[in-house]
Amino acid sequence: MTDRIPLDHLTSDQLDELYARMERAESTVAGVVANATDWATRAPADDWGDTPHDTVMGDVGRFLLKLVELTTKHSRALQAEAAIARVHDLHCRNEHSGTCEHCSEHDYPDYSVPWPCPTIRALNGEAE
Numbered sequence: 826m827t828d829r830i831p832l833d834h835l836t837s838d839q840l841d842e843l844y845a846r847m848e849r850a851e852s853t854v855a856g857v858v859a860n861a862t863d864w865a866t867r868a869p870a871d872d873w874g875d876t877p878h879d880t881v882m883g884d885v886g887r888f889l890l891k892l893v894e895l896t897t898k899h900s901r902a903l904q905a906e907a908a909i910a911r912v913h914d915l916h917c918r919n920e921h922s923g924t925c926e927h928c929s930e931h932d933y934p935d936y937s938v939p940w941p942c943p944t945i946r947a948l949n950g951e952a953e
């Protein structure tokens with residue numbers, strides 16, 4: 826059992842609170858990323874010293890830099906996935922003609938492109 830509220834039972838106030846919590850969390854992460862990026866710019870990794878304190882701070886710094894790197898990669902991956910989904914939606918199969926709706930939309934039936942069209946085949950990693 827979890828304390829999660831089923832979607833059908835979620836009130837408008839509870840939804841507002843969830844959005845507020847999400848915005849606070851995003852703001853906190855953005856602040857950490859900005860601080861880590863600024864710190865890395867001002868103190869390159871090879872200048873972090875070798876005292877125990879420096880070692881711990883170096884570990885924290887490397888962790889934050891890794892967090893920045895992963896956050897950036899994750900954000901880019903999400904953007905790429907969304908772009909690929911939009912292309913798939915655009916180049917969908919027409920159920921009646923079996924053609925790509927986008928590639929065939931202007932000149933059908935004089936110019937029809939069978940589905941999957943070259944764009945979809947390229948996204949799927951298939952050779953021309």
Ligand SMILES: [Zn+2]
Nearest residue numbers: 916925928942
């Ligand atoms: Zn197409």
